[in-house]
Amino acid sequence: xxxxxxxxxxxxxxxxxxxxxxxxxxxxxxxxxxxxxxxxxxxxxxxxxxxxxxxxxxxxxxxxxxxxxxxxxxxxxxxxxxxxxxxxxxxxxxxxxxxxxxxxxxxxxxxxxxxxxxxxxxxxxxxxxxxxxxxxxxxxxxxxxxxxxxxxxxxxxxxxxxxxxxxxxxxxxxxxxxxxxxxxxxxxxxxxxxxxxxxxxxxxxxxxxxxxxxxxxxxxxxxxxxxxxxxxxxxxxxxxxxxxxxxxxxxxxxxxxxxxxxxxxxxxxxxxxxxxxxxxxxxxxxxxxxxxxxxxxxxxxxxxxxxxxxxxxxxxxxxxxxxxxxxxxxxxxxxxxxxxxxxxxxxxxxxxxxxxxxxxxxxxxxxxxxxxxxxxxxxxxxxxxxxxxxxxxxxxxxxxxxxxxxxxxxxxxxxxxxxxxxxxxxxxxxxxxxxxxxxxxxxxxxxxxxxxxxxxxxxxxxxxxxxxxxxxxxxxxxxxxxxxxxxxxxxxxxxxxxxxxxxxxxxxxxxxxxxxxxxxxxxxxxxxxxxxxxxxxxxxxxx
Numbered sequence: 001x002x003x004x005x006x007x008x009x010x011x012x013x014x015x016x017x018x019x020x021x022x023x024x025x026x027x028x029x030x031x032x033x034x035x036x037x038x039x040x041x042x043x044x045x046x047x048x049x050x051x052x053x054x055x056x057x058x059x060x061x062x063x064x065x066x067x068x069x070x071x072x073x074x075x076x077x078x079x080x081x082x083x084x085x086x087x088x089x090x091x092x093x094x095x096x097x098x099x100x101x102x103x104x105x106x107x108x109x110x111x112x113x114x115x116x117x118x119x120x121x122x123x124x125x126x127x128x129x130x131x132x133x134x135x136x137x138x139x140x141x142x143x144x145x146x147x148x149x150x151x152x153x154x155x156x157x158x159x160x161x162x163x164x165x166x167x168x169x170x171x172x173x174x175x176x177x178x179x180x181x182x183x184x185x186x187x188x189x190x191x192x193x194x195x196x197x198x199x200x201x202x203x204x205x206x207x208x209x210x211x212x213x214x215x216x217x218x219x220x221x222x223x224x225x226x227x228x229x230x231x232x233x234x235x236x237x238x239x240x241x242x243x244x245x246x247x248x249x250x251x252x253x254x255x256x257x258x259x260x261x262x263x264x265x266x267x268x269x270x271x272x273x274x275x276x277x278x279x280x281x282x283x284x285x286x287x288x289x290x291x292x293x294x295x296x297x298x299x300x301x302x303x304x305x306x307x308x309x310x311x312x313x314x315x316x317x318x319x320x321x322x323x324x325x326x327x328x329x330x331x332x333x334x335x336x337x338x339x340x341x342x343x344x345x346x347x348x349x350x351x352x353x354x355x356x357x358x359x360x361x362x363x364x365x366x367x368x369x370x371x372x373x374x375x376x377x378x379x380x381x382x383x384x385x386x387x388x389x390x391x392x393x394x395x396x397x398x399x400x401x402x403x404x405x406x407x408x409x410x411x412x413x414x415x416x417x418x419x420x421x422x423x424x425x426x427x428x429x430x431x432x433x434x435x436x437x438x439x440x441x442x443x444x445x446x447x448x449x450x451x452x453x454x455x456x457x458x459x460x461x462x463x464x465x466x467x468x469x470x471x472x473x474x475x476x477x478x479x480x481x482x483x484x485x486x487x488x489x490x491x492x493x494x495x496x497x498x499x500x501x502x503x504x505x506x507x508x509x510x511x512x513x514x515x516x517x518x519x520x521x522x523x524x525x526x527x528x529x530x531x532x533x534x535x536x537x538x539x540x541x542x543x
Contacts, residue, residue: 004307014056014065014070015056020045022056024282054295073292080287083246083250087254090147096496168228172541216265223271227275228542230254249286257276280303284300298492320450322450323450349482352408353460360435368390370384387440419507423510433507435502437497440497442494442495446492450490451524453488461504462499464499465479465480467496479505
C-alpha cells in the first residue's frame with residue numbers, strides 16, 4: 001500500500017513570482033521567465049506549513065507575502081485542506097495496523113496445523129505488498145480494525161447499523177416520490193453515526209481487531225456504505241453544502257482504498273474502483289469550483305494519482321475524461337513543430353483580422369463566454385475575474401448556418417483545418433473569436449479531455465507582451481499577432497491581461513494529432529456517454 005502524498009512541485013514563488021531558481025534581489029523588478037539560471041542546481045520552494053497551498057524561496061518571501069496577501073487566505077485554505085489531511089492520517093494509521101496484523105497472522109499461520117488453515121485471502125497491491133486476512137473454515141476471518149465497523153470506541157453498534165439502513169431506505173422512498181429535500185435530510189441522518197465516528201481515526205490504540213464474519217459480507221457492507229457516502233456528497237454539493245460533502249467524499253475514499261486490495265473478487269474490485277474514481281473526481285471538482293480553493297485541486301489530483309485513479313498521471317493535467325489510448329502529453333508545442341495548417345492561417349491572418357473587425361463594429365455580435373450561446377462551456381464564466389471575456393462563435397452550437405458573417409475565415413478553416421470544423425460540429429469543441437478585456441484574468445483550470453488540443457491565432461495583441469500571457473502547466477507564454485500558440489488545454493492553464501488593451505485571438509479546438517480518424521468518433525462518444533453517466537448517477541440513490 002503506497003503512501004498518499006500532497007502536491008509539492010511548486011515552480012513559482014507566491015511572493016515575488018519568480019521561479020524556484022531565480023530569487024530576485026531586493027531592487028529587482030523584472031518579469032520572471034521560463035529559463036533556469038545557469039550553473040545553479042534545481043531549487044525547491046518551501047510550502048506554507050499551515051495550508052500547503054503556497055510556496056516561497058525563503059522566510060523573507062514568506063513574511064512579505066503573509067503581510068500583504070496570505071494572512072487573509074491562509075486560515076480558509078488550511079480549513080479546506082483538513083479533509084485531505086484526515087484522509088492521509090487514516091491511510092497511514094491503517095497501513096501501520098494492517099502491517100502489524102499481517103505479521104502477527106503470518107506468525108500464527110506458521111504455528112498452525114495445516115488442517116486448521118482451511119483458507120486464506122491474500123491481496124497483493126500494486127506496490128507488491130501483501131495484505132493477509134486469515135479465514136476460518138466457515139468463511140470467516142479477523143480483519144484489521146476499520147473505523148466504519150462496530151467498535152467499542154467509535155460509537156457504532158449492530159443496532160446503529162440497522163437503524164441507519166432503515167433511515168436510508170425511507171430517504172430513498174422519499175426520493176422516488178420527488179421529495180428531494182426531505183430525502184436528503186434522511187440520507188444525512190442515516191449517515192450521522194459515521195460522521196461522528198470519523199474523528200476517532202488516529203485516536204485508537206491500533207489494537208482493535210475486526211469482528212469475525214464472512215469476508216464477502218464485509219466487502220458488500222463496505223461498498224454499499226461507500227456508495228451511500230458518495231451519493232449523499234452529490235446531494236450536498238448540488239445544495240452548496242460543500243464542507244459536509246468533502247467530509248463524506250474522504251470517508252468514501254478511506255473505505256474504498258482500505259478494502260480495494262483485499263477484495264477477493266475481480267468484479268468487486270472493479271465496483272470499488274469506479275466508486276473510488278468518482279469520489280476523487282468529485283473531490284477535485286469541489287475544490288476547483290471554489291475560486292479560493294482551486295490550488296487544492298492539485299493536492300487532490302496528486303493523491304488520486306498515488307492510487308492510480310481517474311487515469312491521471314500529472315497533477316497539473318486533470319481533465320474530466322482522460323482517454324487511455326497512449327496519447328502523448330505535450331503541454332505546449334513549439335512553433336517549429338506546428339502542423340502545416342498553422343502556417344497557412346498565419347499567412348492569412350490579416351484577412352481574418354479584417355473579418356473580426358467588421359463583426360466587432362456591432363457589440364451585440366459578441367456574448368459573454370459561458371452565457372449559453374454555444375452548447376459547451378456553460379461554466380466557463382466561473383473562471384473569469386475582472387471585466388469581461390466575450391466570444392463570437394464561427395463553428396459549433398450557436399454559429400450561423402451560413403458563411404455571410406465571416407466568409408473568408410470559414411472557407412479557409414474548412415479547407416485547411418477540417419479537424420477543427422468537424423470537432424466543433426460534433427460537439428467536442430468550438431471555433432470562436434475570443435476577446436479578453438483589459439485587466440481581466442481567466443483563472444487556472446483544466447479542459448474537459450485530452451482528446452483535443454487548442455490553437456490560438458493572435459489577432460489583436462497588447463504591445464506589452466509580458467503583461468498579457470498564458471500559462472500552460474508551469475510555464476508562461478506570450479502571443480504574437482499573426483502567430484499561432486498551440487497547447488493541450490487538458491493541462492492546467494490560465495490567462496492574464498494586465499494591460500489597458502484588449503486581447504483577441506481566433507480560438508480553435510483540434511483533434512489530438514495522434515488520435516486516428518477511426519478512433520475519434522468512438523472516443524468522443526465515450527466521453528459524452530461518460531459525462532451523461534456522471535449526471536445520471538446523481539439521480540439514483542444506492543439501495
